[in-house]
Structures are given as C-alpha cells and as structure tokens.
Amino acid sequence: MKNFKTILTLFSIAIFTASCSSDDGADGTNGVDGKTGTANVIYSAWLTAPTAAAETVDGTSGMSTTINAPELSEDILSKGTILVYVSFGSGTYTLPYTSTAGGFVNTITAISTVKKIKLFRFRHDAGGTVNLPTSLSWRYILIPGGVAAATAKAAKTDYSKMSYEEVCAHFNIQQ
Template identity: 80%
Template sequence: MKTLKIIFTILLVAISTISCSSDDGKDGIDGINGTNGTNGTNGTNGTNGATGTANVIYSAWITAPTAVAETIDGTSGMSTSINAPELSEDILAKGTILVYVSFGSGTYTLPYTSTAGGFVNTITAISTAKKIKLFRFRHDAGGTVNLPTTLSWRYILIPGGVAAATSKTAKLDYSKMSYEEVCARFNIQP
C-alpha cells in the first residue's frame, strides 16, 4: 500500500504539471505606474574666477611729442613720453605692459633694435604710473638717433590676476608673441 500511495502521488503531480500551461489562465492586470520623484534643489553659485582678458586695456595708435636728449643710467639717447592714464601701480607690480611702434609696413614690439641712421640702436619703453617713456640709444655710445614724431605708438596693459598655483599654469610671455598674435588673443582691432 505504501508503494501504491507513492505511485499515486507521483501520478497526481505529473498530471497537474502537464495540465498547467501559460495559455490556460487569464492575464493579470498591469500594475499602476509610480509617480515621478521631485526635482533636486539648485546648487549654489561658484566663486568669481581670476582676472580675465576682459580687463585688458589698450590705447589707440598715438604719436609722441618731440624727443629730447637724455641720459638714463649712464646711457645717452633721445627720449619722449606718452600718457597712459590707466597704467596703475598695481599693473606695474603684477601685470604685463606691452608697447609697440609702427612705421613703414610693420609693427614692432619694444624693445626694438635696428640700424636706423646707420648705427645699431634700440628703442625701449620705461613704464611708470600713468606714463611710458620711450628711449632710443645707440649701441656704440657715439651720439644719438632721433625718435621722429611720425612714429605711431600703442600700449597694451594686461592686469595681473591670481598667481599660478603650479608650473602647469605658468604665465604666458606675451612679449615673445607678435603684435598680431596678441591682438588676436585679446580680440583687439589692429
């Protein structure tokens, strides 16, 4: 009898398994969709960034007054000055000051060395608050070469920003860039 009970149980399980299929019952109802969660709150504004190119100051092309003979640091030459009202002590201490001379078919970064007048000479800029002195001297210390009033001058003042934290963010050397490259970088009309 025990064996008959076991056979009967096995047969009952087999019949139930065979008679059940997925096609026999009604499909259940789909569940309802859940609600969307609420949006998160906006984060706080970040801190202001370092001084950018929007703060760059540049002059129009200007002419300088007639040059006069002067000796600077034991070197004789010719000098004149242009006004730079935006040139502050802060820019002198932390910024970059670029001065250009334009004549003939070119624009040149100061200091500019040439053989004008038949002698090797250099035009350089000496910056002080609100003024830029233009000084031309001969390399052989034998007299002077004039600074004609027909020359045109332009300055570009780049205020200093936050000091670089690492050497990866080293300051660019604008004095090694051409006038055109500097104008393109700061969106200045040449």
C-alpha cells in the first residue's frame, strides 16, 4: 500500500506539472510597458550645412551641399531607414520637400551615402536653380534595420509617412 501511495503521489505531481505549462493560457505581464525609447535609433542635433554649389545629379541641374552623418553605415543604408528634415521659419518638413520658393516649383531631396547626406534642390521646369540658404537647419534620424519583414510580428512601420513630430514622439526624441 505504501508503494501505491508513492506511485500515486509521483503520478499526481507529474500531472500537476504538465498542467502548469506556459503553453496552456495567455502570457502574464511582468510589469507596465514603458514609453517607446530611442534604443538603436540615432539622431543628429539640428545642423547647418555649408554653402551650396551648382551640381548636376543624374542629368538634373540644381544646388547641393553635404552634411556629415558619421553614424550612417553601409548596414543602415542597406537595411535601415534614413529620415532627413529641414526646418525654417514656417515649420519642419520631411525630405523630399516640394515648394514654390523663388517663384518656381522645386524640391529638396536627400541622397545618402556612407557617413554623408547630400542635400539637393532642383527646379521642376529645369530652368535654373534655387539656392539652398545656409540659414536652413537640417536633422537626420537613422533607424537601423532589424528583423526581416517576413519574420516580423507586425508590418514594418513606414516612418517616412509620419510627421516629424510623430517620429519624435514615437522614438522619444526631443524636438
């Protein structure tokens, strides 16, 4: 009878242990989730760029200047997201930014390479150039790539469709 009680006790412990598996129900919470932070996200201070010079890029004439982005790596170029903003009196805008400055429709765009971001402004009518004044302020945000889209739990966020304020809030970046 003593052996039967021991076997019954061991069997009960085995059943109890198996029934307590974490696969049986919803996961619990270890604590309150914190605010989204800036882990791995790199951002610059507001920068001024050197005086722009006339340049032709891919057959398009315009004005260009370059800002240094020492953290911009080949890995970020190939797998990450690069956001560039311009700020002046009327607000902060995501590049590419199209306006009618100088009386002509023109676009400012960013061309990223390792450790550099070229700022290029061109007119849509190909009739000359519109300057990139040194009074403009520039900021970049680099978001390194991580999990391949096929294995991610949720669809990759398109940060380029978010406003500057939304991106700063999302990554807890001081504006």
